[in-house]
Amino acid sequence: MHRRTLLAGAAALAASPAALPATAWAQAASKTKVVFWHAMTGANGDEINRIARDFNASQSGVEVEPIFKGSYPETLTAAIAAWRAGQAPHIAQIYEVGTGSMLAAGPAVKQVWQLAQDTGLKIDPATYLPAVRGYYSLVDGRMASMPFNSSTGVMWYNKDAFEMAGLDPEKAPVTWAEFATAARALKEKWAVPTMAKSGGQELMATTTSWFAWIQLEEYSAIHNLPFATKADGFEGLDTELKFNAAPQVKQLQMLLELARDGAFKYTGRDNTPDPVFYSGQTAIGFGSSAGRADIVRNAKFKWAAAMLPYDPAVIQQPNNTIIGGASLWTMTTPTRKPEEYKAVAQFLQFLAQPENDTLYHQHTGYVPVTLGGYELSQKQGYYEKNPGADIAIKSLTRGTVTENSRGLRLGRLPEIRNIVYEEVEKALQGQQNAQAALDSAVARGNRVLREFEKSVRT
Amino acid sequence: MERRTIFPGRAFPILLVLPQLLLTFVFFLWPAGQAIWSSMTRADPFGIRTTFVGTENFYDLFTDPLYRDSIGRTLVFCVAVSVLSMGVALLLAVCADREIRGRGWYRIMLIWPYAVAPAVAAVLWILLLHPQIGLIGRWLNRHGVPWDYKLNGLQAMSVVIGASAWKQVSYNFIFFLAGLQSIPRAVIEAARMDGAKGWFRFRTMVLPLLMPTVFFLIVVNLVYAAFDTFGTIQALTQGGPGKATETLVVKVFRDGLINLDVGGSSAQSVVLMLGVIVLTAVQFRFLSRRTDS
Numbered sequence: 001m002h003r004r005t006l007l008a009g010a011a012a013l014a015a016s017p018a019a020l021p022a023t024a025w026a027q028a029a030s031k032t033k034v035v036f037w038h039a040m041t042g043a044n045g046d047e048i049n050r051i052a053r054d055f056n057a058s059q060s061g062v063e064v065e066p067i068f069k070g071s072y073p074e075t076l077t078a079a080i081a082a083w084r085a086g087q088a089p090h091i092a093q094i095y096e097v098g099t100g101s102m103l104a105a106g107p108a109v110k111q112v113w114q115l116a117q118d119t120g121l122k123i124d125p126a127t128y129l130p131a132v133r134g135y136y137s138l139v140d141g142r143m144a145s146m147p148f149n150s151s152t153g154v155m156w157y158n159k160d161a162f163e164m165a166g167l168d169p170e171k172a173p174v175t176w177a178e179f180a181t182a183a184r185a186l187k188e189k190w191a192v193p194t195m196a197k198s199g200g201q202e203l204m205a206t207t208t209s210w211f212a213w214i215q216l217e218e219y220s221a222i223h224n225l226p227f228a229t230k231a232d233g234f235e236g237l238d239t240e241l242k243f244n245a246a247p248q249v250k251q252l253q254m255l256l257e258l259a260r261d262g263a264f265k266y267t268g269r270d271n272t273p274d275p276v277f278y279s280g281q282t283a284i285g286f287g288s289s290a291g292r293a294d295i296v297r298n299a300k301f302k303w304a305a306a307m308l309p310y311d312p313a314v315i316q317q318p319n320n321t322i323i324g325g326a327s328l329w330t331m332t333t334p335t336r337k338p339e340e341y342k343a344v345a346q347f348l349q350f351l352a353q354p355e356n357d358t359l360y361h362q363h364t365g366y367v368p369v370t371l372g373g374y375e376l377s378q379k380q381g382y383y384e385k386n387p388g389a390d391i392a393i394k395s396l397t398r399g400t401v402t403e404n405s406r407g408l409r410l411g412r413l414p415e416i417r418n419i420v421y422e423e424v425e426k427a428l429q430g431q432q433n434a435q436a437a438l439d440s441a442v443a444r445g446n447r448v449l450r451e452f453e454k455s456v457r458t
Numbered sequence: 459m460e461r462r463t464i465f466p467g468r469a470f471p472i473l474l475v476l477p478q479l480l481l482t483f484v485f486f487l488w489p490a491g492q493a494i495w496s497s498m499t500r501a502d503p504f505g506i507r508t509t510f511v512g513t514e515n516f517y518d519l520f521t522d523p524l525y526r527d528s529i530g531r532t533l534v535f536c537v538a539v540s541v542l543s544m545g546v547a548l549l550l551a552v553c554a555d556r557e558i559r560g561r562g563w564y565r566i567m568l569i570w571p572y573a574v575a576p577a578v579a580a581v582l583w584i585l586l587l588h589p590q591i592g593l594i595g596r597w598l599n600r601h602g603v604p605w606d607y608k609l610n611g612l613q614a615m616s617v618v619i620g621a622s623a624w625k626q627v628s629y630n631f632i633f634f635l636a637g638l639q640s641i642p643r644a645v646i647e648a649a650r651m652d653g654a655k656g657w658f659r660f661r662t663m664v665l666p667l668l669m670p671t672v673f674f675l676i677v678v679n680l681v682y683a684a685f686d687t688f689g690t691i692q693a694l695t696q697g698g699p700g701k702a703t704e705t706l707v708v709k710v711f712r713d714g715l716i717n718l719d720v721g722g723s724s725a726q727s728v729v730l731m732l733g734v735i736v737l738t739a740v741q742f743r744f745l746s747r748r749t750d751s
Contacts, residue, residue, distance in 0.1 A: 073716050077716070080504055080718065101503055105502075105503075106504070202590050202599060266608075266609055267608070269698070412717060415716070415719075422698070422699075422701055425700045429609060429611060429700070431700075448717075454500060455500055455507070456502050456507065
């Protein structure tokens with residue numbers, strides 16, 4: 001008995017490191033508290049705090065407390081550990097690739113349609129952009145999680161560097177062939193190691209953040225190629241990876257050749273390469289449209305955004321890109337009261353109001369997730385004043401959504417992404433060619449998918 | 459000359475050891491039992507559906523070529539870290555054992571790195587070695603050495619070995635210095651009188667007398683390299699590039715906390731636990747033999 005209370009105490013302590021100071025307790029006592037775990041840093045992290053402040057000021061019954069829980073994978077892990085200890089937050093921000101795992105979470109989460117039903121507060125899927133909503137909905141259209149911060153892959157480029165390399169700064173490369181030509185020109189004429197120009201920094205012609213997402217997942221969607229069977233996993237757990245087909249191999253091959261010639265440089269996994277662009281060290285940096293806030297804050301050169309290039313030999317009319325980013329999941333605990341769920345629903349409704357959605361969009365570089373928010377930004381003339389700020393949303397709404405461009409619904413996708421990184425890194429070191437890298441990634445990834453299938457079926 | 463106190467009855471002695479037993483139970487037996495149990499199950503991340511699968515996780519583990527690679531990598535890493543940190547520490551200790559000016563100051567500076575937290579140490583190494591922002595990294599690249607430990611597996615391995623060994627030098631230094639100082643001066647003086655010169659004297663007199671310390675440190679360093687270097691590796695390379703620096707502990711973390719494969723990760727923990735038990739047993743056996751003789 002003694003032991004058990006000790007353990008329970010330790011678990012509670014570990015799960016809720018953000019114990020409130022006494023004064024805050026006194027103030028919050030009369031309000032319903034909503035704990036919101038998120039993974040946003042820098043300018044985007046400040047924005048979460050602003051939203052919570054605005055919401056708390058807008059009404060008197062609910063107090064939202066945002067808590068930063070580390071990176072996306074760390075936040076997911078923390079949320080799972082907290083749920084197992086009965087200490088889950090009310091809302092957890094879970095990245096898009098965690099969606100497959102969260103959908104299998106059963107009683108740990110209250111899906112949005114269920115939350116709306118239980119609390120009687122209306123949350124209408126039709127107000128959300130189709131390319132965003134689709135990723136987070138069940139096959140029958142009911143929404144599982146709340147779209148929040150959605151971005152898509154874009155190409156950031158340094159106009160000053162383009163000019164120096166003799167390229168037209170107003171005309172970004174549209175196809176991958178044009179990109180390769182531009183990369184080689186930048187390597188020849190701009191990324192030359194003269195200390196005076198770069199201030200001692202190493203210059204590299206091009207680089208990419210999110211290699212697995214942008215160069216493989218987005219590439220497959222744009223070119224209408226299946227990333228996995230069963231409609232990218234939407235139609236069944238027995239899905240198999242398919243991204244080792246000829247076009248994807250050709251794409252990786254091109255990047256490997258550019259890397260060999262010094263016209264492309266791999267600078268790390270996930271978003272770690274982001275600073276390489278805004279510090280001015282690279283002329284073209286592929287990244288998330290959400291990088292906009294940090295670029296505005298840090299870049300000391302003229303820059304612009306463009307859509308991800310495509311390969312006309314594979315597709316004439318490129319598809320929409322797929323979203324990245326995260327959504328908000330309502331989580332459960334055994335002792336959570338109905339009024340707490342109601343408070344959560346109130347907060348989610350607040351986020352979906354056009355004026356709040358559009359503000360968040362303009363402050364961060366994430367796309368407006370509601371149609372109302374998009375229209376409001378248009379009406380305010382935001383896109384005329386900030387050319388290129390609508391690149392992401394134009395890219396998401398290009399063409400019609402096909403089953404190859406709706407998104408990915410694969411369990412343990414974060415692990416599959418890591419496998420892709422590992423195999424690509426080996427290829428970049430010259431240990432294997434493009435075909436072998438993707439074959440190996442597919443084979444290893446399929447084993448992960450089978451494990452996931454077994455773990456949720458039993 | 460041994461003194462023993464015998465307590466009468468049973469209750470009182472048990473009461474005296476109870477706090478220790480309780481600690482052992484809460485912080486070792488209970489979590490270890492949990493690990494063994496979950497190593498024999500397959501569960502989804504949330505632990506909602508758990509099935510007993512017996513030894514299937516272990517079978518999967520040892521048939522996985524990536525796991526065998528990781529074992530080999532860990533062995534190389536452990537040996538390299540131990541040899542490097544003990545070699546450097548022994549050299550420094552032998553130097554500090556002499557009569558030199560500012561000896562106290564010199565010793566304190568050498569012991570300092572032990573107090574630096576692994577993550578902080580890793581950040582310092584990044585500031586030195588990062589190919590784009592690090593002092594040394596940039597210098598190397600500027601002078602035509604293609605330095606990029608984020609992409610070159612061999613360089614990455616050298617970086618984590620160097621950083622891990624550096625952390626342990628202080629610890630080894632203290633033990634070597636104490637070991638050297640416990641060697642009777644008379645023995646060394648006698649050797650000197652007989653005409654034994656520097657290296658020869660060290661090899662035939664000092665080293666044999668230092669062997670108990672050396673052996674103790676070998677075990678401690680192997681355990682350190684295998685288990686305590688997670689923080690350093692995670693902060694420096696996260697096990698990459700590819701899997702070049704993914705040692706067994708990094709793999710446990712990766713599979714358990716990032717990939718959320720609790721069963722497979724627990725199976726790996728159990729294997730590691732067996733490793734520690736064996737190492738500890740070897741050490742105890744050796745130590746007890748030494749005291750017996």
